[in-house]
Amino acid sequence: MRDIYLYEDSDVLKNLLNIKDKTLLDEAEADYVTYRLKEIAMCPLPGDYDYAHLLKMHQYIFQDIYEWAGKQRKLNIYKEEPVLGGLSVDYSDLFDIPKDSERVLSEMRDKAWKSMDKHEAAIQFSDSLAKLWRVHPFREGNTRTTVTFCCQYADAVGLNPNRELFEDNAQYVRTALVAYNAVFDDLGNKSKPEYLIKIVEDSITRDKW
Numbered sequence: 001m002r003d004i005y006l007y008e009d010s011d012v013l014k015n016l017l018n019i020k021d022k023t024l025l026d027e028a029e030a031d032y033v034t035y036r037l038k039e040i041a042m043c044p045l046p047g048d049y050d051y052a053h054l055l056k057m058h059q060y061i062f063q064d065i066y067e068w069a070g071k072q073r074k075l076n077i078y079k080e081e082p083v084l085g086g087l088s089v090d091y092s093d094l095f096d097i098p099k100d101s102e103r104v105l106s107e108m109r110d111k112a113w114k115s116m117d118k119h120e121a122a123i124q125f126s127d128s129l130a131k132l133w134r135v136h137p138f139r140e141g142n143t144r145t146t147v148t149f150c151c152q153y154a155d156a157v158g159l160n161p162n163r164e165l166f167e168d169n170a171q172y173v174r175t176a177l178v179a180y181n182a183v184f185d186d187l188g189n190k191s192k193p194e195y196l197i198k199i200v201e202d203s204i205t206r207d208k209w
């Protein structure tokens with residue numbers, strides 16, 4: 001099926017900058033996003049940590065680049081992953097995105113963050129982050145949006161995660177998110193949560209434990 005997000009006969013996402021070269025778009029996107037992420041780190045984006053807030057986060061981060069910033073994707077997603085032997089994570093079906101997001105976020109908001117020790121907080125934060133990432137509400141930019149959103153939430157509940165650790169190890173984080181979500185209808189549960197929990201635990205800097 002044709003991907004309505006791409007320029008005709010190309011693998012470049014339609015963008016507000018009208019860039020039709022993939023490398024140039026990646027570079028421009030990275031520049032704008034870095035700037036927006038710094039703004040958010042300094043000045044948190046207000047909201048209730050619900051689905052509307054997540055959409056707003058994506059809108060803010062990608063406002064300079066995509067017309068559909070802050071809008072849910074209109075296609076189902078399948079991405080072959082070398083670490084899954086070419087299979088894809090089972091991303092949420094298009095029609096389940098709002099409901100799946102709200103469920104994960106409501107569960108995250110209900111967790112007793114203040115009474116957890118550091119290891120338990122790392123386990124629970126990883127679980128919420130990975131489950132939200134599995135939904136993949138957007139055509140592009142899901143990892144940056146969910147990591148930033150969950151880190152801002154973690155700040156709000158006093159975990160003080162070091163966001164630079166996620167940024168500097170983006171490839172590791174993405175692979176860890178894939179490994180966490182290696183759960184399949186036919187092959188069963190192959191989830192490996194430990195990689196994500198490790199970097200999350202390293203990132204948490206709350207000093208009161």
Ligand SMILES: Nc1ncnc2c1ncn2[C@@H]1O[C@H](COP(=O)(O)OP(=O)(O)OP(=O)(O)O)[C@@H](O)[C@H]1O
Pocket residue numbers: 030037138139140141142143144145147148166167170171174
């Ligand atoms: N937390 C982060 N902070 C800053 N940059 C990030 C972060 N995570 C990933 N990146 C960078 O964003 C670029 C795109 O990464 P990637 O395609 O894995 O994620 P995404 O576009 O945000 O999400 P997805 O493609 O899964 O929808 C890469 O150059 C990567 O280094």
Ligand SMILES: [Mg+2]
Pocket residue numbers: 140141142
């Ligand atoms: Mg991407």
